[in-house]
Amino acid sequence: MKFTLNGGTRQARDGQTVLDAARAAGVDIPAACAHEALEPYGACRLCIVEVRERGKKRWRVVTSCLYPVAEGLEVRCDTRKIRKLRAFLLELLLARSPNAPYVKELAARYGVSKTRFSRLDDDCILCGLCVRACAEVVGANAIGFSRRGIGRKVDSPYGIDHSKCIACGVCTFVCPTGAVQMEYARVMELRAQGGEHLCRYTLMGFLPDAVCSLNYECARCEIDQKYRAEAGTHPLVARALALKSGVTGKGAPRKKASRGRKPAASRAKRSSGRRRG
Amino acid sequence: MGRIETIRAIETSLESRRAAAGFATTPAAPDAPAVETILDRHGRASAQIIAILQDLQEQHRYLPEPELRYISRQLDVPMTRLYAIATFYKAFRLEPRGRHEVCLCMGTACHVRGGERVKDAIERSLGVAAGETTADMRFSFETVRCLGCCGQAPVMTVDGKIYGKLDHLTVGAALESHT
Ligand code: SF4
Ligand code: SF4
Ligand code: FES
Ligand code: FES
DSSP: OEEEETTEEEEOOTTOBHHHHHHHTTOOOOOSSOOTTSOOOOOSOTTEEEEEOTTOOOOEEEETTTOBOOTTOEEESSOHHHHHHHHHHHHHHHHHOTTOHHHHHHHHHTTOOOOSSOOOOOOOOOOOHHHHHIIIIIOOOOOEEESOGGGOEEEOGGGTOOTTOOOOOHHHHHOSSSOOOHHHHHHHHHHHHOSOOBOHHHHTTSSTTOBOSSTTOGGGOHHHHHHHHHHSSOHHHHHHHHHHHHOOSSOOOOOOOBTTBOOOOOSOOOOOOOOOO | OOHHHHHHHHHTOHHHHHHHTTOOOOOOOOOHHHHHHHHHHTTTOGGGHHHHHHHHHHHHSSOOHHHHHHHHHHHTOOHHHHHHHHHHSTTOOSSOOOSEEEEEEOSHHHHHTTHHHHHHHHHHHHSOOTTOBOTTSSEEEEEESOOSOGGGOSOEEETTEEEOSOOTTHHHHHHHTOO
């Protein structure tokens, strides 16, 4: 189908979001809470664009990561209004995480270097990537959000229950700021416990029945290096992407998430929007 | 059980996690039949989770951990989700409540008429701060903003019963009448 992007006519696939279509066309839109292996979420609002539907007069500001492309849709990515709104959002982010390199770089890229709001110094930007990756990619549901408003944070049940965490490290891998501590906490717990532990690649379902011989010092481990190198990204993310691109059409039933297995993707393919690795 | 299964069991047990985190206790067993009644009342639907938690809270006046874990298993809703809901809404509590709910008004009228001194008196007599529960589980103490009867300021309620025109001397007697 055809749509208009910054004045030029472009092609898009059915079911693509505006963000994906724009990125496929080589147009850069910042998107802090979008990840190609995860369902769109709409938390950071940085990906805003102006759209006008066919036959409509009014331009509207929408989040491009959630907005589906439609025939004849007009999209403007870089208007004064958008730049102004985005700069405001970046100022807020900068006030929350003034010391996170990711936030500083992102803000600088869009011309924001200082903030008028009082600073918080929390590296977590509440993008929810870790929480959603743990649920959607890993199927473990070990971390979630707790509380609300300024108290909102990434947490495990009762703040201490890590019993669902398999120390796979996907949360650490997808976190843009390095804020999430769950994998570290779990690994420390396993080391403190002593005794024998299953290799995390066994818990992830890659390696049958292996027992860790290195006291969970994965950085020194051949198995870890091998799987990471083979995948070129986190192996579970690679598996999730492969599963996702294997799904055809919309509305495929979402399978129940089970430990170490990737739930079948339910929405249309998302092919662009790479973040890391 | 084989070696691998044994390790797996240890690793995924909440007990070992609690021990590692410095918690000595294991969660008690839930009152399964009571929870079942609640679940059935809401068609065992995970979409009804808030209504289910409300009923559970009505029964215990807080959300006990064993019951939450039981619900999590039965409805296949992750504990992270239940914990998120329970900490998001102010109406839900994860700590047990005392037998009597003391609500002291800190609204404008009550503030002007000495609410702060009454608050000090209550905290001294109960030995807990606002938001806490006494060790003997007799009282839970909260402050609120305007109970809607400013004419009687300063005001507190105990289990919904209104005590008006309080001062630091009369508040003690009002509390004593609730055993
Ligand atoms: S390390 Fe634990 S919390 Fe992080 S994604 Fe894996 S299972 Fe979830
Ligand atoms: S810990 Fe990282 S990934 Fe998780 S919400 Fe915070 S910034 Fe996002
Ligand atoms: S709202 Fe975060 S990427 Fe769209
Ligand atoms: S201010 Fe206390 S009842 Fe209104």
